[in-house]
Amino acid sequence: MSIExxxxxxxxxxxxxxxxxxxxxxxxxxxxxxxxxxKPFDLSSQQYNxxxxxxxxxxxxxxxxxxxxxxxxxxxxxxxxxDKLIQKDLAKRQICEANRRKVEIFITNKGLDLxxxxxxxxxxxxxxxxxxxxxxxxxIFNRIxxxxxxx
Amino acid sequence: MSIExxxxxxxxxxxxxxxxxxxxxxxxxxxxxxxxxxKPFDLSSQQYNxxxxxxxxxxxxxxxxxxxxxxxxxxxxxxxxxDKLIQKDLAKRQICEANRRKVEIFITNKGLDLxxxxxxxxxxxxxxxxxxxxxxxxxIFNRIxxxxxxx
DNA sequence: TTATTACATTTGTACCTACAATTGTAGTAA
DNA sequence: TTACTACAATTGTAGGTACAAATGTAATAA
Numbered sequence: 001m002s003i004e005x006x007x008x009x010x011x012x013x014x015x016x017x018x019x020x021x022x023x024x025x026x027x028x029x030x031x032x033x034x035x036x037x038x039k040p041f042d043l044s045s046q047q048y049n050x051x052x053x054x055x056x057x058x059x060x061x062x063x064x065x066x067x068x069x070x071x072x073x074x075x076x077x078x079x080x081x082x083d084k085l086i087q088k089d090l091a092k093r094q095i096c097e098a099n100r101r102k103v104e105i106f107i108t109n110k111g112l113d114l115x116x117x118x119x120x121x122x123x124x125x126x127x128x129x130x131x132x133x134x135x136x137x138x139x140i141f142n143r144i145x146x147x148x149x150x151x
Numbered sequence: 152m153s154i155e156x157x158x159x160x161x162x163x164x165x166x167x168x169x170x171x172x173x174x175x176x177x178x179x180x181x182x183x184x185x186x187x188x189x190k191p192f193d194l195s196s197q198q199y200n201x202x203x204x205x206x207x208x209x210x211x212x213x214x215x216x217x218x219x220x221x222x223x224x225x226x227x228x229x230x231x232x233x234d235k236l237i238q239k240d241l242a243k244r245q246i247c248e249a250n251r252r253k254v255e256i257f258i259t260n261k262g263l264d265l266x267x268x269x270x271x272x273x274x275x276x277x278x279x280x281x282x283x284x285x286x287x288x289x290x291i292f293n294r295i296x297x298x299x300x301x302x
Numbered sequence: 303t304t305a306t307t308a309c310a311t312t313t314g315t316a317c318c319t320a321c322a323a324t325t326g327t328a329g330t331a332a
Numbered sequence: 333t334t335a336c337t338a339c340a341a342t343t344g345t346a347g348g349t350a351c352a353a354a355t356g357t358a359a360t361a362a
Contacts (some may be wrong), residue, residue, distance in 0.1 A: 001297065001301070002293075002297055003293070003296070003297065003302065006220050006300070007222075007223070008220065008221050009207065009221075010207040010208065010209070011207050012241050013170055014277075015281070015286075015289055016274075016278050016280070016281040016282065017273075017274075018293065019222055019228035019277075019281050019284075019289055019292065019293055020181060020277045020280060020281065021223065022176060022293055022296045022297070023174070023178050023181060023296065024178055024181060024182065024223050025172050025179030025223050025300075026174060026178075026296045026299055026300055027175055027177075027179075028178075028223060028225075028226075029299075030171060030174060030175060030299075030302050031175065032226070044348085046348090055162065056161040056162050057161065058161065063310080063311090064310070064311060064312095065309095065310065065311085069159065070158050070159050070160075071158075071176050072158070072172065072176050072179060073179055074179070074183075075179075075183070075349070075350070076348075076349060076350085077312095077348080077349065077350075077351090078311090079155075079311065079312055079313085080312090080313095080348080080349090081348090084348095094336080096310095099309095099310085099358075100310095100356080100357055100358085100359095101310045101311070101356070101357045101358065102309090102310060102311080103296050103310080103311065123167075123168075124167075126165075126167035126168050126170075126171050127167050129167070129171060130166070130167040130170050130171065130299070130319060131167065132298050132299070132301070133170075133295060133298065135166075137291070138166055138170055140288070140291055140292075140294065140295075141170065141291075141295050142153075142154065142169065142170055142173055143257055144284060144288055144291075144292050145154070145173045145174065145177045146152065146153055146154065146173070147283050147284065148177055148180075148181075148280055148281070148283070148284075149152070149157070149176075149177055150152070150283070172341095195318085200329090209339040214340080214341090215340070215341060215342095216339095216340065216341090226319070226320070227318080227319060228318080228319065228320075228321090228342095228343095229341090230327075230341060230342055230343085231318080231342090231343095232318095233362095245321085250327080250340085251326080251327055251340095252326070252328065252339060252341070253327095253339095253340060253341080254326045254340080254341065255313090263305085
């Protein structure tokens with residue numbers, strides 16, 4: 001369905017406005033879908049994002065600023081987000097001895113197990129969303145997104 | 152910058168995952184930019200969205216379910232969102248006499264004036280984000296987004 | 303050493319969001 | 333009429349987010 005029908009716009013949108021709304025709207029659509037998938041696992045999409053970054057560290061710790069830098073949604077309170085993961089025993093935290101201002105955050109085995117459970121679900125979802133598109137379309141599409149973020 | 156560099160991914164992402172992350176990330180990028188623009192006007196992006204829908208009604212009232220249906224972010228509490236607009240005298244509300252379960256929401260003149268102030272800013276922002284793209288790219292891009300939202 | 307400044311994270315707090323429960327209204331059927 | 337169901341919006345409340353202020357640590361310079 002076209003974005004105009006989707007938001008039932010009563011007025012004619014110019015192409016710039018339409019395109020911006022389309023990105024925002026489609027992103028919410030995807031986000032909602034992931035939230036639904038993660039709900040049974042009692043995990044928010046932000047928490048999931050952090051867990052995956054921690055796994056990407058391959059045993060090396062991440063500190064808070066690293067997490068913030070890599071998160072999709074940079075605006076949230078990373079300290080309290082990590083608190084939640086620690087409460088659930090999905091991550092652990094220790095003070096960095098080399099620089100006591102920093103904190104070192106690791107994923108636990110329980111965290112790794114949870115991600116292992118979620119991997120096929122996420123894979124499946126990503127595939128379902130994307131595999132209607134040709135390789136050529138994907139190339140163009142990603143290039144356009146990268147361009148939009150460039151000043 | 153490519154999305155992998157942007158989120159400083161340490162692992163190789165498959166094309167589906169990469170594309171999904173790219174949409175989410177770019178959408179947050181745009182959202183943040185709008186939030187910054189709206190901040191001096193003490194308006195959240197959700198409130199702005201509702202105001203624009205109300206204006207689109209061209210004098211006709213909207214009820215809550217209409218607003219919810221048309222909003223970009225459908226998940227928020229529309230009652231309290233509208234409360235905020237009423238507090239600021241940007242909207243007014245009355246009970247629908249034909250069906251007293253419904254409520255009729257209108258934009259006020261103050262609301263219209265505020266939108267008039269914001270129009271050029273939004274226009275400018277949308278243009279800045281989008282006008283690096285050719286007409287052909289825009290056509291492909293919007294088609295792809297519409298496709299992604301299709302099951 | 304003692305200030306001074308910068309850095310990294312945490313905390314306080316007001317506001318916002320999610321979602322279930324509740325309220326009030328309308329439609330329908332016995 | 334009464335009971336039942338559906339609808340539309342509101343409210344309660346737990347939890348999340350934004351952002352400024354505070355805390356604790358490190359680096360640098362006088």
